[in-house]
Amino acid sequence: MDAATRDIVIVGGGISGLTTAHRLKRTGADVCLLEANQTVGGCTRTERRDGFLLEKGPFNIMVRDPDFEALLVDLADEVSVVSASKSARIRFIYQRGALHAVPTNPIALATTKLLSPSARLRLVRGMVVSKRATDAEETIEQVASRRFGVEVTDTMISAVIAGIFSGDISKLSLAACFPPAATIDANYRSLLGFGLRKALGGKKTKRRWRGLVSLDGGLGALTSAMGDRLGDDLLTGHPAVAIRRVDGGFEVDTRNEHGEIDTIQSRRLVLGSPAPQTGELLLPLLPDAADLLNSIDSTSLVVLNLGFRRADVGHSIAGFGFLVPRVEPQFPLMGVLWADSIFPHHAPPDHRLIRVFIGGARDPEAIELSDDDLQTRALGALKGLLGLHGEPILVDVCRYRSAIPQYHCGHREKIERLHATVSGIPGLHLVGNYLEGVSVNDCVRLGTRVAEEIMKENVPALAVPAERRLVTSGVVG
Numbered sequence: 001m002d003a004a005t006r007d008i009v010i011v012g013g014g015i016s017g018l019t020t021a022h023r024l025k026r027t028g029a030d031v032c033l034l035e036a037n038q039t040v041g042g043c044t045r046t047e048r049r050d051g052f053l054l055e056k057g058p059f060n061i062m063v064r065d066p067d068f069e070a071l072l073v074d075l076a077d078e079v080s081v082v083s084a085s086k087s088a089r090i091r092f093i094y095q096r097g098a099l100h101a102v103p104t105n106p107i108a109l110a111t112t113k114l115l116s117p118s119a120r121l122r123l124v125r126g127m128v129v130s131k132r133a134t135d136a137e138e139t140i141e142q143v144a145s146r147r148f149g150v151e152v153t154d155t156m157i158s159a160v161i162a163g164i165f166s167g168d169i170s171k172l173s174l175a176a177c178f179p180p181a182a183t184i185d186a187n188y189r190s191l192l193g194f195g196l197r198k199a200l201g202g203k204k205t206k207r208r209w210r211g212l213v214s215l216d217g218g219l220g221a222l223t224s225a226m227g228d229r230l231g232d233d234l235l236t237g238h239p240a241v242a243i244r245r246v247d248g249g250f251e252v253d254t255r256n257e258h259g260e261i262d263t264i265q266s267r268r269l270v271l272g273s274p275a276p277q278t279g280e281l282l283l284p285l286l287p288d289a290a291d292l293l294n295s296i297d298s299t300s301l302v303v304l305n306l307g308f309r310r311a312d313v314g315h316s317i318a319g320f321g322f323l324v325p326r327v328e329p330q331f332p333l334m335g336v337l338w339a340d341s342i343f344p345h346h347a348p349p350d351h352r353l354i355r356v357f358i359g360g361a362r363d364p365e366a367i368e369l370s371d372d373d374l375q376t377r378a379l380g381a382l383k384g385l386l387g388l389h390g391e392p393i394l395v396d397v398c399r400y401r402s403a404i405p406q407y408h409c410g411h412r413e414k415i416e417r418l419h420a421t422v423s424g425i426p427g428l429h430l431v432g433n434y435l436e437g438v439s440v441n442d443c444v445r446l447g448t449r450v451a452e453e454i455m456k457e458n459v460p461a462l463a464v465p466a467e468r469r470l471v472t473s474g475v476v477g
């Protein structure tokens with residue numbers, strides 16, 4: 001096949017599209033990946049500056065999925081995995097002007113000031129026995145309050161969920177966001193009983209890495225390595241601008257570096273762009289699918305990386321960092337990571353790196369603030385709390401208008417309808433973080449599965465006239 005006719009075209013070079021492309025290419029498939037930006041990675045953005053390693057998007061990954069582990073093993077010559085330090089296990093929650101360690105054992109729970117005595121008792125009771133789940137889809141707030149009471153939900157659960165989905169627990173669906181947790185909730189009145197049964201009966205899976213990991217070049221090293229493996233089959237700076245069906249396949253229009261439109265024919269098409277862009281591309285082909293994709297909400301988010309001289313940070317900042325519960329609306333940050341405490345290689349010796357998250361569902365307007373205002377807001381909130389004496393020597397501000405898709409109640413049903421619509425077109429596939437989980441693990445798992453489905457599927461050959469098996473170019477009108 002020449003450059004104009006490919007077996008599989010993949011749109012979007014974030015971790016989702018890259019995974020599918022990487023897996024397919026390994027089997028010798030004829031695959032071409034189109035990425036709109038000049039570099040791959042999507043929301044995975046890593047930069048080295050002045051000895052700091054700045055992660056602007058995903059920062060760490062919990063290795064819990066065999067597909068992700070297999071990807072790391074496969075790329076072992078190109079990337080080097082770094083485990084988080086032990087102190088990263090200590091996590092804090094901000095409350096009433098102070099940071100409280102999240103209790104992880106009975107003694108810590110008995111003495112924590114994070115919860116009132118009655119809330120602590122309610123938490124323990126919820127672990128031992130709780131009311132059964134109803135058949136209706138419940139929000140995270142509904143399940144957590146039923147199990148652990150309102151105070152634990154407001155203080156601990158709302159903070160933890162902000163750290164993952166930057167979302168609102170009164171809208172997010174437990175079953176859509178955390179399917180295994182919803183299954184446990186539906187089947188076990190006692191979480192303690194479930195835990196004991198699992199510890200005694202469960203088979204231990206052998207894992208090469210445990211806990212949180214990153215790479216010595218940051219997570220951008222992972223997506224870069226995957227892009228490099230694609231070689232000439234990766235076209236960066238090539239947004240897909242239109243897709244059409246042709247006999248036995250697809251035509252994809254992409255805008256090249258000269259602003260001209262190139263057309264590529266393919267037998268299979270994988271869309272790995274975020275939900276809104278995928279909706280735009282599918283509109284002429286599948287308007288119902290486009291409507292479903294456009295109805296998926298997402299939060300906006302700002303990530304600030306602040307580098308300091310060690311002497312200018314009074315607090316030991318030993319631990320993972322802290323999250324802010326929804327009952328602290330006057331505190332203007334969503335969460336803060338102590339980057340070099342988790343991964344020491346993220347800051348040069350004698351320096352500290354603090355990552356601040358602002359915005360999310362609680363503060364959607366924050367994305368409109370200027371860089372100066374965002375910096376002032378972050379430093380104002382952290383000055384007393386972390387004992388900051390001096391100005392940061394490095395400031396980086398990164399905005400995500402559409403950061404994390406929100407799996408609100410009804411999301412699963414929406415995705416089922418989306419799949420039913422898309423499956424009407426043989427050879428068309430979707431991957432991305434709006435489908436089966438937002439974490440990098442989830443994206444890699446889905447991207448791998450879709451590649452495996454493609455390898456097994458039987459779609460007819462592309463019936464493109466010989467004279468059209470060339471790239472057709474024309475300046476965008």
Ligand SMILES: Cc1cc2nc3c(=O)[nH]c(=O)nc-3n(C[C@H](O)[C@H](O)[C@H](O)COP(=O)(O)OP(=O)(O)OC[C@H]3O[C@@H](n4cnc5c(N)ncnc54)[C@H](O)[C@@H]3O)c2cc1C
Nearest residue numbers: 012014015016036042043057058059060239240433439440
């Ligand atoms: C700030 C932040 C922090 C996070 N932290 C973590 C974390 O620590 N751990 C974790 O596991 N997860 C984390 N996540 C979530 C996780 O990183 C994302 O869900 C995941 O990376 C999404 O990957 P994706 O490939 O589905 O989408 P994206 O990364 O959005 O990639 C989509 C790609 O499609 C391209 N594209 C769009 N339209 C077109 C088009 N028309 N033609 C061609 N290309 C197109 C885009 O340019 C982009 O490169 C974080 C997310 C954010 C935003």
